[in-house]
Amino acid sequence: QSALTQPASVSGSPGQSITISCTGTSSDVGGYNYVSWYQQHPGKAPKVMIYDVINRPSGVSNRFSGSKSGNTASLTISGLQVEDEADYYCSSYTTSSTLVFGGGTKLTVL
Amino acid sequence: DVQLVQSGAEVKKPGESLKISCKGSGYSFSTYWIGWVRQMPGKGLEWMGIIYPDDSDTRYNPSFQGQVTISADKSVNTAYLQWSSLKASDSAIYYCARTLGLAAATVWGQGTKVTVSS
Numbered sequence A: 001q002s003a004l005t006q007p008a009s010v011s012g013s014p015g016q017s018i019t020i021s022c023t024g025t026s027s028d029v030g031g032y033n034y035v036s037w038y039q040q041h042p043g044k045a046p047k048v049m050i051y052d053v054i055n056r057p058s059g060v061s062n063r064f065s066g067s068k069s070g071n072t073a074s075l076t077i078s079g080l081q082v083e084d085e086a087d088y089y090c091s092s093y094t095t096s097s098t099l100v101f102g103g104g105t106k107l108t109v110l
Numbered sequence B: 001d002v003q004l005v006q007s008g009a010e011v012k013k014p015g016e017s018l019k020i021s022c023k024g025s026g027y028s029f030s031t032y033w034i035g036w037v038r039q040m041p042g043k044g045l046e047w048m049g050i051i052y053p054d055d056s057d058t059r060y061n062p063s064f065q066g067q068v069t070i071s072a073d074k075s076v077n078t079a080y081l082q083w084s085s086l087k088a089s090d091s092a093i094y095y096c097a098r099t100l101g102l103a104a105a106t107v108w109g110q111g112t113k114v115t116v117s118s
Helices: none
Strands: A009-012 A018-023 A035-040 A047-050 A064-069 A072-077 A086-093 A099-101 A105-109 B003-006 B010-012 B018-025 B034-039 B045-052 B057-060 B069-073 B078-083 B092-099 B105-108 B112-116
Touching: A009 A018, A018 A035, A018 A086, A018 A105, A035 A064, A035 A072, A047 A064, A047 B105, A072 A086, A086 B045, A099 B045, B003 B092, B003 B105, B010 B018, B018 B034, B018 B092, B018 B112, B034 B078, B045 B069, B045 B092, B057 B069, B078 B092
Parallel strands: A009 A105, B010 B112
Antiparallel strands: A018 A072, A035 A047, A035 A086, A064 A072, A086 A099, A086 A105, B003 B018, B018 B078, B034 B045, B034 B092, B045 B057, B069 B078, B092 B105, B092 B112
């Protein structure tokens, strides 16, 4: 069971939009609509930002959105803010009835 | 408020055993899956496994099968992560998380730091 593939880092300026990709296989990302995205600031526990590919939990800014095409899911953050700088992880349910994370992406807001 | 409260930081020697806990409150503990996540120093998140407290149905990720034991006691609303013989490479922060079905982790514990050193 391999980790999902994410870019190691992305960056953007305040106000811009960025997209983080998460590539898996038909046994995970492509096979189920159970992709979620987590934000983790240094020294803090992760926080769910998107679940079931496109759903945003109550309290999460509508600047965060999710999508999926085939075996690749994406997280888009629009109107970047300094406080969005963090590590982001995707996660998917798998055919083994377990969960798998991506390797994580460090977002820098320049 | 729905919350998960984990046990405190541990410092252990290689070969020792350890059991850390995750106590849920503010919801029906038995009817939500609880997962355990490892984060080694400076590294990413890794799912270790997940348990359904009502019947103790447990699923382990292959890398952790046989390396740890996940259990739960619904009478005290607590899930556990256990090692029989710790290694230095077990040093990490361990998080528990409540999931929506076998999917999104919507509630997280504060993390338990485990340090294994001779």
